[in-house]
Amino acid sequence: MRTQDASNIRTLFGRIDRALRGPIVTALAYYAGAEAAFFVGTLSDKIFAPFWPPNVVLLCALLSAPPHRWWLFVAAAFPAHAIAEHGVGMPLSQSLVAFATNCMLALASAFVIRKTIGAPPWFRSLRNACVYVLLVAIAIPMVVALGGAFVAISGGAPMAEFWTFWSQWLMANALGGLTLGPVALIWLNERKMQTSKPIRVTAVLEAVFIAVALVAISTVAFEFSAATSARGFLPALLYAPLLFVLWATVRFGAAGAASMSLIMTVVLVWLTLTGPSLFLAENPESSVFAMQVFLLALSIPVLLLGAAIDEARHAEQEVRESEERMSFAAVSANVCMWRFDYDLDRAWITDHGRHMLGFAPEFEVTRTALTQAIHADDRGAALATVRSAIARGALADCEFRIVRRNDAQTRWFRCRARAYGERGSSGAHISGTFTDITEQKLAEIELAQQRQELAHLTRVSMLGELSGGIVHELAQPLASILSNAEAARILINKDVPDLHEVKDVLDDIIGEDNRAGEIIWRLRALLKKNETRFEPLNLNEIVNVTLRLLRNELISRRVRAVTTLAQDLPVVAGDPIQLQQVLLNLMLNAMDAMGDVAPEQRVIAIVTDANAAGVWVHVSDRGKGLQPAHQERVFQAFFTTKKQGLGLGLSLSLKIIKLHGGTIHLHNNPMVGVTAAFTLPRSNALLAAG
Numbered sequence: 007m008r009t010q011d012a013s014n015i016r017t018l019f020g021r022i023d024r025a026l027r028g029p030i031v032t033a034l035a036y037y038a039g040a041e042a043a044f045f046v047g048t049l050s051d052k053i054f055a056p057f058w059p060p061n062v063v064l065l066c067a068l069l070s071a072p073p074h075r076w077w078l079f080v081a082a083a084f085p086a087h088a089i090a091e092h093g094v095g096m097p098l099s100q101s102l103v104a105f106a107t108n109c110m111l112a113l114a115s116a117f118v119i120r121k122t123i124g125a126p127p128w129f130r131s132l133r134n135a136c137v138y139v140l141l142v143a144i145a146i147p148m149v150v151a152l153g154g155a156f157v158a159i160s161g162g163a164p165m166a167e168f169w170t171f172w173s174q175w176l177m178a179n180a181l182g183g184l185t186l187g188p189v190a191l192i193w194l195n196e197r198k199m200q201t202s203k204p205i206r207v208t209a210v211l212e213a214v215f216i217a218v219a220l221v222a223i224s225t226v227a228f229e230f231s232a233a234t235s236a237r238g239f240l241p242a243l244l245y246a247p248l249l250f251v252l253w254a255t256v257r258f259g260a261a262g263a264a265s266m267s268l269i270m271t272v273v274l275v276w277l278t279l280t281g282p283s284l285f286l287a288e289n290p291e292s293s294v295f296a297m298q299v300f301l302l303a304l305s306i307p308v309l310l311l312g313a314a315i316d317e318a319r320h321a322e323q324e325v326r327e328s329e330e331r332m333s334f335a336a337v338s339a340n341v342c343m344w345r346f347d348y349d350l351d352r353a354w355i356t357d358h359g360r361h362m363l364g365f366a367p368e369f370e371v372t373r374t375a376l377t378q379a380i381h382a383d384d385r386g387a388a389l390a391t392v393r394s395a396i397a398r399g400a401l402a403d404c405e406f407r408i409v410r411r412n413d414a415q416t417r418w419f420r421c422r423a424r425a426y427g428e429r430g431s432s433g434a435h436i437s438g439t440f441t442d443i444t445e446q447k448l449a450e451i452e453l454a455q456q457r458q459e460l461a462h463l464t465r466v467s468m469l470g471e472l473s474g475g476i477v478h479e480l481a482q483p484l485a486s487i488l489s490n491a492e493a494a495r496i497l498i499n500k501d502v503p504d505l506h507e508v509k510d511v512l513d514d515i516i517g518e519d520n521r522a523g524e525i526i527w528r529l530r531a532l533l534k535k536n537e538t539r540f541e542p543l544n545l546n547e548i549v550n551v552t553l554r555l556l557r558n559e560l561i562s563r564r565v566r567a568v569t570t571l572a573q574d575l576p577v578v579a580g581d582p583i584q585l586q587q588v589l590l591n592l593m594l595n596a597m598d599a600m601g602d603v604a605p606e607q608r609v610i611a612i613v614t615d616a617n618a619a620g621v622w623v624h625v626s627d628r629g630k631g632l633q634p635a636h637q638e639r640v641f642q643a644f645f646t647t648k649k650q651g652l653g654l655g656l657s658l659s660l661k662i663i664k665l666h667g668g669t670i671h672l673h674n675n676p677m678v679g680v681t682a683a684f685t686l687p688r689s690n691a692l693l694a695a696g
Contacts, residue, residue, distance in 0.1 A: 622683055
């Protein structure tokens with residue numbers, strides 16, 4: 007238990023330490039800032055600090071903590087404020103007014119920064135810097151100075167001097183907010199971000215050199231200018247420090263601008279205290295006011311310039327990182343990005359694109375070189391597609407082969423391009439991407455070959471099922487040919503042959519031979535492995551040819567086929583063998599579905615017709631129908647409800663119909679059976695593509 011109690015005590019003290027560490031550090035820094043201001047601020051018999059750091063300390067403390075803990079930092083700053091003010095003999099009432107206005111300024115500034123600028127970095131953009139200057143350094147001090155003026159009045163100063171006290175309070179806090187404030191906030195931001203960027207020694211040495219040089223040149227310039235101004239000479243050296251301020255601003259952005267402005271402020275205040283004043287006026291307060299105006303006029307544009315430089319560098323870095331990510335993504339996806347400018351007649355292409363096209367690094371890429379890289383057989387169609395899309399203001403999308411320049415290797419590319427600007431119908435410039443799709447094309451070719459092999463095997467399998475009927479169908483014309491030939495021989499052997507009868511017999515032989523030849527031709531067409539070939543077709547003819555092939559199968563299964571074929575059916579574009587295979591699949595499925603139906607009820611209804619959507623074919627049976635669980639799976643490969651089925655017929659039929667640009671579906675009839683229907687488009691688009 008003692009060990010546990012000790013652990014709990016250590017945990018409690020650790021929490022207290024973390025909770026109070028920030029307020030304690032704030033109190034110490036607040037006190038140090040007040041003492042420093044009082045040390046350099048007594049220019050007359052009145053307490054007047056031209057530069058007031060404590061409010062900046064309190065502002066940074068508030069921004070480093072969540073709003074619900076702000077009261078801790080305000081409470082911690084109060085004793086530090088009281089001790090510092092008591093040290094210079096300020097009455098309690100006057101000290102309370104001063105602390106109240108200081109807290110009002112810090113709280114209002116912290117609230118505005120959080121609401122308008124948000125999270126750090128607070129000087130990363132010109133907008134943030136402008137908001138800080140206008141609101142935090144000018145507007146809020148102007149409003150709070152209405153109460154700050156009563157610091158002197160509550161100490162016995164005349165009310166008639168209200169606006170003088172108002173301007174003194176305003177300028178002291180504005181100068182602190184514009185010189186010390188940005189430095190403190192930038193340091194606070196670095197501490198909150200905890201960046202682990204390595205510090206370059208050269209950058210540190212350069213910053214130290216600029217700071218030392220600025221102190222030296224400011225000291226010489228301000229002292230010399232103060233001396234020459236008394237004799238009426240133009241203080242030309244007054245602008246000499248500006249060179250180093252701009253140097254630091256350009257090199258280090260807002261941090262450099264704020265740091266150099268703070269250094270100049272400290273140097274100028276110190277020289278004003280220890281030597282002749284550069285800004286001669288009727289009284290010390292007026293001289294200090296002139297010095298403050300000079301420093302404010304210098305620090306505001308320099309700070310804004312530094313913020314603008316930081317914003318530009320940040321934007322440049324983001325663009326560079328975006329380009330690097332885009333370039334990495336393009337290389338990973340094997341994509342080439344390119345652009346052609348018509349006005350300059352100049353082409354640009356990524357390094358990876360050069361590699362994809364086979365261009366050497368030193369090769370000058372032109373529009374002609376890009377177009378000549380396209381395969382001669384594809385060039386005309388590709389350029390026509392791009393020109394047509396550009397003329398319509400649309401995205402051009404086409405595929406073509408390219409011939410690599412270095413090794414003459416042929417690759418498949420997909421091009422996407424769009425024109426921008428105005429240049430007749432071509433646009434001021436055109437940009438796009440090339441994607442290497444060679445592997446995809448090879449996979450598509452291999453898939454098409456496998457699909458053709460599978461379709462061929464399916465047709466062979468179907469013909470194996472139909473072999474009995476086919477043999478019977480072939481036996482009839484062959485037997486007729488044999489009997490007619492024997493009859494012809496008998497007629498010829500007669501003493502007086504009847505040539506007319508011989509002619510009739512020979513005509514019968516020719517007719518039966520043609521019949522057998524047609525059967526063999528249909529079988530050969532189904533068994534032959536052909537590539538897909540689109541040609542004009544009449545679906546009624548495909549239906550009739552398929553029925554003739556299935557005639558003996560229909561007879562043996564005692565199935566009756568009823569056809570309702572539309573007259574003047576529009577021509578479609580398709581492969582006759584593949585569409586015949588679809589019909590064979592659907593009709594065989596219909597016959598299988600009616601295996602348990604009474605013979606007189608075994609009827610297949612085949613209907614063809616056309617509408618606006620295209621030409622359609624319905625194959626209906628009177629079987630048991632599809633189970634609800636099977637309706638969504640019938641077109642899946644290897645799914646079958648047959649005992650000896652492979653589950654490939656409907657899957658192949660779906661692929662064939664999709665290849666022809668059509669649709670296919672199965673649904674249960676209202677009464678009994680299933681209807682399989684497919685639709686093919688009326689247009690000649692597929693015929694033209696084939």
